[in-house]
Amino acid sequence: MVGRLLDSMTLGRKAQRLLTLITLLVLAACTSREVIVEGSFPTPLVDPVPVSVGVLFTQEFKEHELVDDATGRGEVSWRVSTGTAQVEFWSTLFPAFFQNVVFIESYEDLQTYDVDAVLIPKVADVQYAIPLYTNVKVYEIWMRYNLALVEPEQIIDEENASISLENMQPFAEWPLTAYGKTPTAFMQSDIDAVNLAAVMALRDAGANFITSFLRVPGVMDWIKNPEEAQ
Amino acid sequence: MKRALLSVFMLGGLLGGCVTANVDEMTFDAPVAGMADGSIVVLGRRHAPDYDTEPDFIDCIGNHISRGSESISVIPERQFVDALYPWFEPRTAPLSIESVGRLMMLPSVANKLEDLDLNYMIWIDGRTQDTNSSGSMTCGVGPTGAGCFGFGTWGTESEYEATIWNFDDGAEVGKMSALTSGQSYMPAVVVPIPIIAPVQDTACDSLGTQLLQYLSAGS
Numbered sequence: 001m002v003g004r005l006l007d008s009m010t011l012g013r014k015a016q017r018l019l020t021l022i023t024l025l026v027l028a029a030c031t032s033r034e035v036i037v038e039g040s041f042p043t044p045l046v047d048p049v050p051v052s053v054g055v056l057f058t059q060e061f062k063e064h065e066l067v068d069d070a071t072g073r074g075e076v077s078w079r080v081s082t083g084t085a086q087v088e089f090w091s092t093l094f095p096a097f098f099q100n101v102v103f104i105e106s107y108e109d110l111q112t113y114d115v116d117a118v119l120i121p122k123v124a125d126v127q128y129a130i131p132l133y134t135n136v137k138v139y140e141i142w143m144r145y146n147l148a149l150v151e152p153e154q155i156i157d158e159e160n161a162s163i164s165l166e167n168m169q170p171f172a173e174w175p176l177t178a179y180g181k182t183p184t185a186f187m188q189s190d191i192d193a194v195n196l197a198a199v200m201a202l203r204d205a206g207a208n209f210i211t212s213f214l215r216v217p218g219v220m221d222w223i224k225n226p227e228e229a230q
Numbered sequence: 231m232k233r234a235l236l237s238v239f240m241l242g243g244l245l246g247g248c249v250t251a252n253v254d255e256m257t258f259d260a261p262v263a264g265m266a267d268g269s270i271v272v273l274g275r276r277h278a279p280d281y282d283t284e285p286d287f288i289d290c291i292g293n294h295i296s297r298g299s300e301s302i303s304v305i306p307e308r309q310f311v312d313a314l315y316p317w318f319e320p321r322t323a324p325l326s327i328e329s330v331g332r333l334m335m336l337p338s339v340a341n342k343l344e345d346l347d348l349n350y351m352i353w354i355d356g357r358t359q360d361t362n363s364s365g366s367m368t369c370g371v372g373p374t375g376a377g378c379f380g381f382g383t384w385g386t387e388s389e390y391e392a393t394i395w396n397f398d399d400g401a402e403v404g405k406m407s408a409l410t411s412g413q414s415y416m417p418a419v420v421v422p423i424p425i426i427a428p429v430q431d432t433a434c435d436s437l438g439t440q441l442l443q444y445l446s447a448g449s
Contacts, residue, residue: 042312042313042315043315044315044316045313045314045315045316045317045338045339045342046336046338047336047337047338136280137280137281137359138280138281138282181282182282183281183282183284183357185284185286200320203315203316203319204319204320204321206315206316207315207316207319207321207322208321210316211316211321211322
């Protein structure tokens, strides 16, 4: 349609192409928003829990993104990539919260390091709300995680010399919810506001994790005796 | 064209003079003694479901106090909240001075607060919001240029309450509030000229001055 419209105008071939590109870019900008969550995350002020933990970020966790395609007229598609920020945030929090932390990247890491348990976070759901949909002047992000603490042996696949999460049986497994919001502000774009709400949600996830971890069933027994409680 | 623009600016100036802001101040506890030297932190309440106390308003109050007294050191909100993460997040922030006592039982938190040498913690709760609006404006683009014509007006209201906690005494020692409102206008003859009532700035000046008086009393 854009091409047909331009054909009816007396423009050079190059000018037509340029105008088509600009028009399509403008239209695309009007209908989709992409946020790669970025922020600075503080080291928590806590007295470390005296255990040695391996942390396993799955590929799915590292590349997590929320995709919401527009379905109606006037709606906007959103793509919110939280994966990089998730890894950055939890990589700051866990080493401060546990006495000893090893980030497990491979089967060899599991064989090399002697850890009491492996902690596996999973993003179960992320939802968002913007003033356009709610009529409330705040941008909101909700996150839900599933966390699992598992014996290292449970996720070692000796046959294939790899890590396998298929048949693992965690000795502690719990959900964690988080919420972040930011008010509308003068000269602030939707993208900046959603990014800020996501950063607030991550901070809230950390606060929830720190204040609730010791109340998770099975965790206290494990901390008292990491070798036997599992 | 020049004459039209001049007229618009003159109209703007006239209406700007009409912009008013009403201030309502209350101090529940009279100041007993101020602080000579020491540090304070001004924090915004962020646990309400439908609003957040604006960070720039908190910065404004902090700057007002810093400018007013050289002996009072104001710790920036973001720096304080990050230094004590996660204990002053919306989920975990203490709602009463008694809760701070419980927080101080954590050795790392107690040490950090001691390092900061904090005398007062001031919590600000409130927001600025637009109220009524009326008028209409039409904008158009033609071969010779673009322009707008019309008139719009809207009201703005700020309502903030400050609660002061004295860290040395472990007690809540004062509350004060500021309620300001004003009307903004936007006439448009070719170019829209916004004449914004400085409602939030006035609330900041009002609350900042009250806090400064409180903290400087007797010194």
